[in-house]
Amino acid sequence: MKITRITTTPLLVPYKKPYHWAKGIIRGAGVVLVEVHTDDGLVGIGECVATPSAPAIEAYLNVAGDICIGRSPFENTRLMGECYHALFQALGTCSAPRYSGQVLAGLEMALWDVMGKATGRAVHELLGGAVRDEIHYFGFPQGATAQEVADEAREMAAAGCDVIYFKVGRGDALDLEIARLVRAAVGPDKRLRMDPNESWSPVRAARMLRKMSEFDIDMVEQPTNAESIAALAQVRDRSPIAIAADQLVFTPQDAYDVCREKAADMITLGLHETGGIARFRKVAHIAEAAGIDICLHGLYETGITTTAANQVGATLPNLDDGNQYMNHLLEWDIVKSPDLRLQEGRLPILRGPGLGIELDADALARAAEGHIKEVEKNG
Ligand SMILES: [Mg+2]
DSSP states (O other): OOEEEEEEEEEEEEEEEEEEETTEEEEEEEEEEEEEEETTSOEEEEEEEOOSOHHHHHHHHHHHHHHHTTSOGGGHHHHHHHHHIIIIITTSOOOOHHHHHHHHHHHHHHHHHHHHHHHTOBHHHHTTOOSOSEEEBOBOOOOSSHHHHHHHHHHHHHTTOSEEEEEOOSOHHHHHHHHHHHHHHHOSSSEEEEEOTTOOOHHHHHHHHHHHGGGOEEEEEOOSOTTOHHHHHHHHHHOSSEEEESTTOSSHHHHHHHHHTTOOSEEEEOHHHHTSHHHHHHHHHHHHHTTOEEEEOOOSOOHHHHHHHHHHHTTOTTBOSOBOOOGGGBSSOSEEESOOOOBTTEEEOOOSSBTOOEEOHHHHHHHHHHHHHHHHHHO
């Protein structure tokens, strides 16, 4: 089986409501759909997040695609190495192990999808098999105000989510109000986690974590600048609350450094950081050796990434039970089946061949149109 063609399609799926986090407001999932076509008529699908823009990602993928054409998708690891070399090493830059993950993730997951379709096996089976039957996700309430966040948190807790996770770093007073109202809304038994997205200095983090302790917070994710392991280690050393590394860890080397420095109690990790499924597992195994759990990380993505993360998460003994889920933010998804809505805060491990999903042609057309309209609007 040979790869004959790789196509890329920019998509924009709008969010139901604006997504508030420490760095601003996001109104939809902008992605680039990657389709790997083979000479026996199979099509593997994946997606890249379109950051900083869809044309930027497509330019890299065009170069990567030329490397893959004529080759077997079962050379995935070797192909990814060659793509990284061509895109980021051959001309002497050698400086983008992290950004390369974002660029190549969609292509890597599409290769896994086509390998699964060719063999009639789910991706998790190709990886050695599932060690669980379902994955637990946290409830991720949104809102412009603390009350709106708390109202959604109440609904999610009632729907069966054991962990409620919310964004902070929006200003100390608002952050504390969100935590207070969410705790009041969900009661004493749910675990609360929060993410300031690097907004706090070590001193500010120490102050906020002391104040937040009143609300029985289970974990705080990447409170300090992600370029400094020392800052996170300093916060963790004094913190009454467990600390997760998020943007600190993209590569296996990052994971090793965080574990060696004892900078985090947990690592939050996404496919768009690791460059897809194979390197995700490398990072997870390093964390496992250090006795640290991995949480699935979400970005501005569609159900394609949700299912790819579900496939790799199925295989990890050290997967946490508070994983990030982003589909509820989408006004509609481009995945037609299976139904990716959470049941009691969970999704089963997907069993179909490859990633185990079928895309919705009408939704794809709407999302492609949404991207074009956005480009026209922004000139
Ligand atoms: Mg985070």
